[in-house]
Amino acid sequence: MPLKPTWRRRAALALPLLFALLLAGCGDTSITDITHTPNMLDPKGPIALKESDLFWIILIIATAVFVIVVSVLIYSIIRYRARPDSPEPTQTHGNTRIEIAWTIAPSVVLAVVLVATITTMFQIQQPQSPNTITVNAVGHQWWWEFQYPDQHFVTADEMWVPTNTVVHINLVSNNVIHSFWVPQLTGKTDVIPGHDNQMWLQADSQGWFRGECAEFCGTQHAHMDFLVHAVSSSDYQTWVSQQQQLAAQPTDSVAQAGAKFFTTSACIGCHAINGVTTTDASRLIGPNLTHFGSRQWIAGGVVDNTPTNLAAWIRDPQTVKDGADMPAFPQLTDDQINELVAYLESLK
Numbered sequence: 001m002p003l004k005p006t007w008r009r010r011a012a013l014a015l016p017l018l019f020a021l022l023l024a025g026c027g028d029t030s031i032t033d034i035t036h037t038p039n040m041l042d043p044k045g046p047i048a049l050k051e052s053d054l055f056w057i058i059l060i061i062a063t064a065v066f067v068i069v070v071s072v073l074i075y076s077i078i079r080y081r082a083r084p085d086s087p088e089p090t091q092t093h094g095n096t097r098i099e100i101a102w103t104i105a106p107s108v109v110l111a112v113v114l115v116a117t118i119t120t121m122f123q124i125q126q127p128q129s130p131n132t133i134t135v136n137a138v139g140h141q142w143w144w145e146f147q148y149p150d151q152h153f154v155t156a157d158e159m160w161v162p163t164n165t166v167v168h169i170n171l172v173s174n175n176v177i178h179s180f181w182v183p184q185l186t187g188k189t190d191v192i193p194g195h196d197n198q199m200w201l202q203a204d205s206q207g208w209f210r211g212e213c214a215e216f217c218g219t220q221h222a223h224m225d226f227l228v229h230a231v232s233s234s235d236y237q238t239w240v241s242q243q244q245q246l247a248a249q250p251t252d253s254v255a256q257a258g259a260k261f262f263t264t265s266a267c268i269g270c271h272a273i274n275g276v277t278t279t280d281a282s283r284l285i286g287p288n289l290t291h292f293g294s295r296q297w298i299a300g301g302v303v304d305n306t307p308t309n310l311a312a313w314i315r316d317p318q319t320v321k322d323g324a325d326m327p328a329f330p331q332l333t334d335d336q337i338n339e340l341v342a343y344l345e346s347l348k
């Protein structure tokens, strides 16, 4: 039956719209130039490589099936279409040979896909490299905390790893379910409260890789991104020893005033700065700020870490990231905010 004209028109309108919607998700929205687009087809580690290989194998098989089926379909539609005065076609019922063929052929195709998938699953199970480190990734609403249990320090938003090293990751949540995903390095693993999952990843080349939460976890789910920075092992060692230091003592007077204000205000109720605050850091709900000035992002990548953005964040986090667990401080004067910014940015 031919489409009614109005339906045809509606379909003609809807199609480009659908494509526009699909493509709207593809833009490079990275807020920092240093990060690559988190493209899983541009793998930079063994797991992502195996997974993208599998994707291409399945895509090629699926495309071949699609082309064959659609070609036969189009051929039949044209070749056997009803013509004026064409006689009633011969009626047949069943053809054992054809039915056996079209049962076996798809089974073979699916078996190939199954074997490829299972092989990949086994291949990504066991890490190859003998070098390993361990990181606990803790999903908060809405930011990631990274604990380095063997090196005894904690950071947020950013996880540095040495290249060609297996990074064992313990996934922890004490709120809702998140999912840990670094498209260029590894697939997704759920982060479930009360059920600590484990995963591993490895970066084979240096660079900044964007990670994201892949399980809807609340209104700011899209703003709990993180960065994996893969560096040489000597750069990694330098970073580790820097992160292990207690907070730097500010040298200029504005930052000194900021330090003084920080330790006497509400900030210490939620944030630790090692060597400065005294509360048990593990009981605080905000990110550890000991080396905040060395980080690229503020609050899960919602904005870049610049003095202007930081001032806006401290003045009113809710306008920057609606619903974040940090209240606004309308009573702060511009001077106080400048002092806090100078202090926090000095914490390299």
Ligand SMILES: [Cu+2]
Pocket: 139, 177, 178, 179, 213, 214, 215, 216, 217, 221, 224
């Ligand atoms: Cu999340």
